[in-house]
Amino acid sequence: MARKIFILNGHPRQKSLSGTFARAYADAAQASGHEVKVMNIGELAFDPDFGEARFVDHKPLEPDLEAVMQAIEWSDHVVLTAPMWWGGLPAKLKGLFDRSLLPGRAFDTRKSKLPVPLLKGRSARVILTSDTPGWYFRLVYHRALHWQLKKQIFGFVGLTPTRFTHFAQSSHATDSRVSKWVDAVRGLGAQAA
Numbered sequence: 001m002a003r004k005i006f007i008l009n010g011h012p013r014q015k016s017l018s019g020t021f022a023r024a025y026a027d028a029a030q031a032s033g034h035e036v037k038v039m040n041i042g043e044l045a046f047d048p049d050f051g052e053a054r055f056v057d058h059k060p061l062e063p064d065l066e067a068v069m070q071a072i073e074w075s076d077h078v079v080l081t082a083p084m085w086w087g088g089l090p091a092k093l094k095g096l097f098d099r100s101l102l103p104g105r106a107f108d109t110r111k112s113k114l115p116v117p118l119l120k121g122r123s124a125r126v127i128l129t130s131d132t133p134g135w136y137f138r139l140v141y142h143r144a145l146h147w148q149l150k151k152q153i154f155g156f157v158g159l160t161p162t163r164f165t166h167f168a169q170s171s172h173a174t175d176s177r178v179s180k181w182v183d184a185v186r187g188l189g190a191q192a193a
Helices: 017-031 063-074 091-100 134-139 144-157 175-191
Strands: 004-009 035-040 077-083 122-130 159-168
Touching: 004 017, 004 063, 017 035, 017 077, 017 122, 017 175, 035 063, 063 091, 122 144, 122 175, 134 159, 144 159, 159 175
Parallel strands: 004 035, 004 077, 077 122, 122 159
Antiparallel strands: none
16 A cells, blocks of 8 residues: 655755665655655754744744645655764754644643644654664663654654664765665665555
8 A cells, every 4th residue: 555655864964874765765665656755854944943932932833844744744654864963863853853843733732641642643764874883772872862763752743653774883884785775775665664
């Protein structure tokens, strides 16, 4: 069954491994009959700083943030490609989440003491790159970024299940290793997984 897939390349630089993965996933998904929308965070214009605002009087969304929210709402499946920097997300990507995932649209706090996710019915795939070896990421960092994305961001607004593909030691990967990674991402795209 064809799916509607929104792919967000979360690397601020156009030419990046995350961008390569976003294109590979999109091409394979489209070739398999899925409908795809792709956005690159480096091309989006918005103020990433939530600033002095509060949830009740937040800044209006700039057109690009509104387009991101519309793409998420349109989709059945959200794919994020991103690098891990300093154990977290690039600042502009984190700012996108801070600014766009707001109450009343992404979650609701009016009817319950616990927030109610409003973006249910969508799954997610995170394709993450880092220089941290996989064993170190698991044993020492306890996959903290995975948990943040899975539980505190995507799960919080209803994007479940969230699955991960993590390519480690990406800055010094050989061409043949990168080629294998791209093939793996194409396989995910073909399956809309």
